[in-house]
Amino acid sequence: MIGDEEVTVRVAATVAMAYGIRPAEVAQIPAGTNTRNYRVTDDGGGLWFAKVYRDHPTLERERSAVELAEFAREGGALVPAVRRTRDGDLVEVRGPVPMSLWTLVPDVETAEGTLTGGRWPAVGEAVGQLHRLLAGHPAAGPVLRPGAEVCDLPGNQARFERMITAYGSMPELGEFEVWAAEACRERLGVFGRLAKLLSALTELTVQVPHGDLASPNVLLRGEKVAGIVDFQPPKVRYVAWEIARIGCDPRSLLLGWDAWLSGLARLLAAYQDAHPGARREDLLATAVVGCVSMLASTYPLAQPLDAPQEMTASLETYARARHEAALMLLDRLDDVEEALRDCLR
Secondary structure, eight states, X not given: OOOHHHHHHHHHHHHHHHHOOOEEEEEEESOOSSEEEEEEEETTSOEEEEEEESOGGGHHHHHHHHHHHHHHHHHTOSOOOEEOOTTSOSSBOSSSSOEEEEEOOOSOEESTTOOOTTHHHHHHHHHHHHHHHHTTOTTOOOEEEEGGGGSXXXXXXXXXXXXXXXXXXXXXXXXXXXXXXXXXXXXHHTHHHHHHHHHTOOEEEEEOOOSOOOGGGEEEETTEEEEEOOOOXXXXXXXXXXXXXXXXXXXXXTTOHHHHHHHHHHHHHHHXXXXXXXXXXXXXXXXXXXXXXXXXXXXXTXXXXXXXXXXXXXXXHHHHHHHHHHHHHHHTHHHHHHHHHHHOO
């Protein structure tokens, strides 16, 4: 595996060779899981964000994701500009490292646990605008599908059962593994309730969305959205699921129930204003879909089994927060539905 210092040198060389930019400074940004990310300052003081890809076999997939981001930006969405190579490519594949290069958005923070006040409607407006634009993507237009299909409960139940068995067969469990095994048993105990929630859902809209609208991918400056980043390749997904990724983020929910519920209502109302064609049914289903999706997901409870080298203290903290927030939401979904019905047209 190439060391961080060597990658930094290669990033500088690629920026110069492929993009015609003379880098004055290249510094790694401590974020990203599937990519290594770098802040590049050129000799004129310009700032760039270099996304370095780990595997050449995935580059076509990465190019599709960049194309989707460019499509959204050209329509007016708050997406940073991608810089094409000298040959006009969105992704550089022939230089010292495979990468894409973007305009860096300075002086921002992510939406991780920071959705408060006017940020809620600002995010709702930005996401509503994004979904309105992506509804016109040539890969697929919006259609209706049964809401019950938003989650594969039988498959997820089987995965939880296998995880409990795997944890039980480990010769020694650490503190987090003990907690994770118990959390898996708690999740299995509510699967009957989750099945009833899914069966009660109406048909919901699917379309091409962002694909990974988690809070780290929404950049904020003050009470404004400064950018939406890290798109996934075009794939049809449930609109309610995507909105829930940001609207039901557990860190925001755990800041305080009343503030979160008021914020979610404001987010959805602003989304509706920015996307008048959005269906009310999709917005009303957001909390249910978010709750079921969190409780039926094995991430990150499965990480000690599947990828123990990726476990960090912050991921353990996130796992506990996600579990607590999802169970809280499950017990108070009636309150959420009542509040959302009052705020949506």
